[in-house]
Amino acid sequence: ICFGERVPVVDGNVARVCARLWLLEDDFRQAAPRASLADALQPALDATESAGDLNQAMMELGALVCRPRRPECGACPLVAACRARRRGCQADYPRRTPAPRVPERQAVAVVVRRGAAWLMVRRPGxxxxxxxxELPGGGRQADEPPAQAARRGVREQTGLEIEAEEAVEATLRHAFSHFTLVLQVIRARRTGGWLKAGGGAPARWVAPADIRRLPVATAHRKILARLGLV
Known part of the structure; x- marks a missing residue:
């Protein structure tokens, strides 16, 4: 359209028109089907005097007539040849491959207080x-009760022994690019042990004013916000 090149435009509108016209089963959000459709449309562009006009007409047909919802089939110049129209399945095209299910990871975040300070741990570098x-705790094993996961996680990360004071207080879901973290929040009290010295995940008691200055993981910052600490 801009440079006079005879190259088919395959945007969402054009793909929708063609998918309904020919009952194409491809998912045109993917690059390979778009390239194949461009190859299929190339002879039509080569045969017309103005490739730009044809490209623009196809895009406008999809945008104004062959719309995603409530297509105006009665106003479409291609209605007689449209296979989706004949079958009454316009709404089923273009096809969309279901997105893969995002896996979930179960974890616990344990809220432990000593006076005016809160137990925090630092993740490895x-x-x-x-x-x-973040708050201590960490991953929860399959079928592991939250309170048990809390005791194990705090012991491994900090060296402290704790007892859960309440059942799961809240559940927070936080989406990462490749999984969803399901974080169960548990309040607990210290019953013994001593903080580990050094190590890969240092732990310490942190006053609220200092928590606000720490770089805290987003999911745990949401929990701390609920507690009024950030």
Whole structure:
């Protein structure tokens, strides 16, 4: 259209028109089907005097007539040849491949208080969210009760022994690019043990004013916000 090149435009409107016209089963959000459709449309562009006009006409046909919802089939110049119209399945095209199910990871976040300070741990420097601070706890194993996961996680990360004071107080879902974190929040009290010295995940008691200055993982910042600490 802009440079006079005889190249088919395959945008969402054109793909929708063609998918309904020929009952194409491809998902045109993907590059390979779009390239194949462009190849199929190329002879029509080569045969017309104005490739730009044909491209623009196809795009406008999809945008104004062959719309995603409530297409104006009675006003379409291609209605007699449209296979989807004959079958009454316009709404089923173009096809969309179902998005893969995003896996879930179960974890616990344990809220432990000592006076005016709260127990926080720092993630290892490498890996996901490296170096950020968060509430202790961590991953929950399959079929592991939340309270048990809380005791195990706090012991492994900090060296402290705790007892859950309440059942799951809240459940927070936080989406990452490749999984969803389901974080169960548990209040607990310290019953023994001593904070580990050094190590890959240092732990410490942090006053609210200091928590606000720490780089905290987003999901845990939401929990701290509910507690009024950030």
């Amino acid at each position: 490498d890996g996901l969210l490296g170096g950020l601070w």
